[in-house]
Each structure stands twice: as C-alpha cells, then as structure tokens.
Amino acid sequence: MASVADRSYRLICKEFGAAYVVSEMISAKGLCYGDKKTAEMCVITPPERPMALQLFGEDPYFIGKAAYQLSKFSPDIIDINMGCPVPKVVGSGSGSALMRKPETLAEIVREAVKNSPCPVTVKIRSGWDENSVNAPEIAKICEQNGAAAITVHGRTRSQFYSGKADWDVIRNVRNSVQIPVIGNGDVTTQEECEKMYSYTGCDLVMIGRGSYGRPWIFRDIALFLEEGKVAGDVSVAEKMQIMLRHAQLLCAEKGELQGMKEMRKNAGWYIKGLPGSAAVRGRLCAVTELAQLTEIADELAEKFAK
DSSP states (O other): OTTTSSHHHHHHHHHTTOSOEEEEEEEHHHHHTTOHHHHHTTOOOGGGOSEEEEEEOSOHHHHHHHHHHGGGGOOSEEEEEEOOOOHHHHHTTOGGGGGGOHHHHHHHHHHHHHHOSSOEEEEEEEESSTTOBOHHHHHHHHHHTTOSEEEEEEEEGGGTTOSOOOHHHHHHHHTTOSSOEEEESSOOSHHHHHHHHHHHOOSEEEOSGGGTTOTTHHHHHHHHHHHOOOOOOOOHHHHHHHHHHHHHHHHHHHOHHHHHHHHHHHHHHHHTTSTTHHHHHHHHTTOOSHHHHHHHHHHHHHHTTO
C-alpha cells in the first residue's frame, strides 16, 4: 500500500465505512534521523481515527526509539510491518525478511511494546516461501513479546501477490494465539469477506488491493454482514462522482498539480473494466488539472447512462 494509502485514500475509505485505517510504511530510521517527509506521514487527522501508524525497520533499537517518538502524533495503534515483500525493503532486512530471524523479530516487538504509547500490532505473511510456512510460530512469538494483535496475509514472500492466498494459514494462526487475528488476502467482495470470517475464525478482515478504485466495498460489506443484503452494482455515474471526490481530497492534501499527478493511478483503477478504458487511460496519463478529470468523468457518466 506504499504510495497508495495516503490521507486522501484513507479518508475516502473511512467515508465508506472502513473500521480503521493504516498509514503508509514509515521508516523507523527515517523518523529517528528527523526526516521531514517521514514525519509528515505520521500526522493523523480526526476523521481518520481510529488509525494505525505502521513502522518498518530491521533494528530493534531504532524501532523502539521510533515507537517512542510516535507518541507526539497520538496514534491509536502502532503496527510493525513484517510482511512487505518488496526487494528494497527485504534487502535491508526489514519486512518479511524478519520472518527468517525470529530472535530479531522478537526483540523488535518487545522494544516497540516497551516504548509505545498505545497497543502494538504486527503484520506478517504466511512465511518466506512454501518450504518455510511459519506464521503460527511467528504469531506466538509476537504474542509472547506483547503484541496486541496479529495480521496475517495468506501468501509467502516468494509469492509476492501472485497465486491464491492460503486461508488455512490464517485459521492456523487464529488457533495458535489468544490475541485477535486479522485476516488478509483475496477479499474483493462482501461474500468473500463473510467467507473469510467463517472459514478462518479471524476477528477482523483487512482489505488492501481489493479496495483499489472500489472504496465502496466497505459499505457493501457492512450492508451484507449487518443486514444480510447484497449491494447492487455501482453505476458508472456514481463511480465517477466517487473518483472526483477522491481527487478533491488528494488535491486538498497535496495541491492540484501534485494531487492530479498522483490521482492518475487511482483514476485508472476507478475506470478498470469499463469498455474502452484503455483509450481513456491514455488521456488520464496527461491529466494535470481537476477540471480535466471532471471532463473525462462527465463523458463516461453520460456514455454509460445510455
């Protein structure tokens, strides 16, 4: 979710009923060394709460120091990312690389808990590869060292985001620890969310890529779980209005020029699957003003209303 889950993205998801949101990954060392951009990522606005600030790093000392420094931002939760598969992160010994270093992992959790002003959670994957699926063991270590909850993405690091998430691993973790378990992986509909709850016994479901260009998924899930109703298809006109709302939030956060540059990828997700979307995507790559995106949105709404 790095470069995706910025404030505008979190706010649009909250507006559609997300229970709580998580920041982009925050470098523990970057925070400790006073990096301005890193500190800006830690700011939480009232509408985003409850919200977790997510740290990553390979050094227990810096994780502990960073957890202490986060107190001035008053996070509701501090989450330690031990699941990121990206080579740049793994190459430094962070992210899912820590699942191969249980002693270091344990010390990181312990230092974070000791220095944190709020509950500490940990996000992991099922394992490093198919020959080292160790999520239940890692979850126990996290629990023993004070973690308040554990999030499990049902893929190994070697899978990245390919193949199918293994929900059996999530269920095994749920049966291995007493702390809450959050399931993650391959939930893109309200029915799949209910199935994950039923099959794994998890306490909460986390949705990442399944919300790309579809923040209304949280509204649909709430309707299904609370009232047993299946939400109907979202019209193109409504999608375009939601896309423009997202763009407005992004421009308010980062200014129109930068906001629209970053909105291009989000807009691509909003139009994904529409007939002729490839040609529209080419136009989106040149968008620099909100008015231009509005023009495209109006054209699509009119075209598919017929």
